[in-house]
Amino acid sequence: MRLRNIxxxxxxxxxxxxxxxxxxxxxxxWQELFGNTHPIHIEIGMGKGRFLMELARQxxxxxxxxxxxxxxxxxxxxxxxxxxxxDNLRFIRMDAETITEVFDxxxxxxxxxxxxxxxxxxxxxxxxxxxxxxxxxxxxILARDGQVEFKTDNAALFDFSLEQAELAxxxxxxxxxDLHRDETMNQGNIMTxxxxxxxxxxxxxxxxxxxx
Numbered sequence: 082m083r084l085r086n087i088x089x090x091x092x093x094x095x096x097x098x099x100x101x102x103x104x105x106x107x108x109x110x111w112q113e114l115f116g117n118t119h120p121i122h123i124e125i126g127m128g129k130g131r132f133l134m135e136l137a138r139q140x141x142x143x144x145x146x147x148x149x150x151x152x153x154x155x156x157x158x159x160x161x162x163x164x165x166x167x168d169n170l171r172f173i174r175m176d177a178e179t180i181t182e183v184f185d186x187x188x189x190x191x192x193x194x195x196x197x198x199x200x201x202x203x204x205x206x207x208x209x210x211x212x213x214x215x216x217x218x219x220x221x222i223l224a225r226d227g228q229v230e231f232k233t234d235n236a237a238l239f240d241f242s243l244e245q246a247e248l249a250x251x252x253x254x255x256x257x258x259d260l261h262r263d264e265t266m267n268q269g270n271i272m273t274x275x276x277x278x279x280x281x282x283x284x285x286x287x288x289x290x291x292x293x
Contacts, residue, residue, distance in 0.1 A: 090152040090153040090155075090156040091152045091174075093156055093159070094152055094155060094156065094159065094174055097159050099159055099162045099163075099166075099170070099171060099172055100155070100159060100171070100172045100173065100174065101114070101146075101171050101172070101173050104173045104175060104183040105182050105183055107183070108182065108183055108184060108185050108188075109185035109188065111144070111146070111184070111188060112144070114171070115144045115168075115169065115171075117144070119142050119143055119144045119169070120143050120144065120190035120191070121143075121144045121145075121146060121184075121188060121189050121190055122136070122143055122144070122145050122146075122189070122190055122191040122192075122193065123145070123146045123147070123148060123184070123189055123191070123192055123193070124145070124146075124147050124148065124192075124193040124194075124195065125148045125177045125180070125192065125193070125194055125197075125210055126148065126149065126150075126177070126194065126195065126196075126197050126198070126210065127147035127148060127149050127155075127158065127172075127195075128149065128154055128158075128195075128196075128273065128274060128275070129154060129157040129158050129161070129274060130147055130157070130158030130161055130162070130172075131161075131273060131274050132193070132195055132271050132272070132273040133145050133147045133170065133193070134158070134161060134162070134165075134167060134170065135271045136271060137167045137169050137170040138167065139271075140169075141168075141169055142169075143169065143190075144169050144170075144171075145167075145169060145170045145171075146170075146171050146172070146173060147170065147171070147172045147173070148172075148173050148175060148177060148180070149172065149173075149174060150174065150175060150176045150177070152174055155172060155174050158172060159172065177210060177215070177218075178208075178218075180218050180219075180222065181218050181221045181222060184222040185222065186221060186222065187222075187223070187224045187225065188222055188224075189222045189223050189224065189227060190223070190224050190226075190227050191223075191227055191228055191229075191230065192219055192223065192227070192228075192229045192230070193230050194210050194211065194229065194230070194231040194232070195231075195232050195233075195273045195275070195276070196232060196233055196234065196273060196275040196276065196279075197209065197210040197211065197231075197233065197238070198210075199233075199235045199237070199238040201237075206241075209238065209241065209242075209245075210231075211231055211238070211241065211242035211245055211246070212241075212245050213245045213248045213249040216229075216245060216246060216249035216251055216291075217249060220249075220293065223293075225293070226292075227292070228254075228290055228291065228292045229251075229290070229291045229292075230288070230289075230290050231288065231289050231290075231291070232260065232273075232276065232286060232287065232288045233286070233287050234275075234276075234279040234284040234285070234286055234287070235287075236258070236287065239258070239287040239289070242289060243256070243289065246289070246291045250293065251291045251292065251293055252291065252292055252293070253289050253290065253291050254290050254291070254292055255288075255289065255290040256288070256289045256290075257287065257288050257289075258285060258287050259285040259286070259287075260285070260286040260287065260288045261280060261285075261286060262285075263288075266288055
């Protein structure tokens with residue numbers, strides 16, 4: 082059974098305390114939800130949550146929000162949270178296209194994009210999380226010194242992302258096409274489930290960091 086099609090997953094999510102049920106009502110009030118003034122980092126397309134949970138464990142003075150649009154994938158992350166709760170981590174089930182309705186201007190300090198859907202057809206380019214349209218959305222929620230970090234094993238998507246960042250008026254401050262062989266950029270790297278799988282197959286991992 083595919084993870085996206087587990088019956089009852091939406092009902093479980095609707096009752097889970099780690100998942101924010103009405104995120105639009107929290108816009109501009111995320112620090113209030115967490116009960117502190119710590120910076121907020123988000124991951125868009127967080128999958129089963131391994132990457133973000135490890136970050137949250139390592140950095141208790143940073144608040145994390147994981148965004149995932151597929152209920153049955155998010156369900157796996159919620160199950161992990163039940164086993165090992167983290168007070169500085171919350172989840173949202175939503176489509177990233179409405180992200181500016183959930184976070185206010187300057188409310189987010191960092192955005193992580195890990196192994197995003199490449200949407201290979203040209204007519205779907207605007208849906209890619211590193212399109213200039215999405216960079217415009219990030220511009221509206223990121224603090225002025227905020228940054229976007231993107232990892233992928235898809236070379237074509239990486240080339241597209243570099244072009245789109247420039248078109249959107251962003252500046253790429255760090256870039257590698259073989260992350261695990263780059264001593265500087267790989268320092269402190271936390272692997273996602275996909276990253277571990279692709280690396281085991283010998284696929285080089287690309288990463289960029291972009292700022293305005």
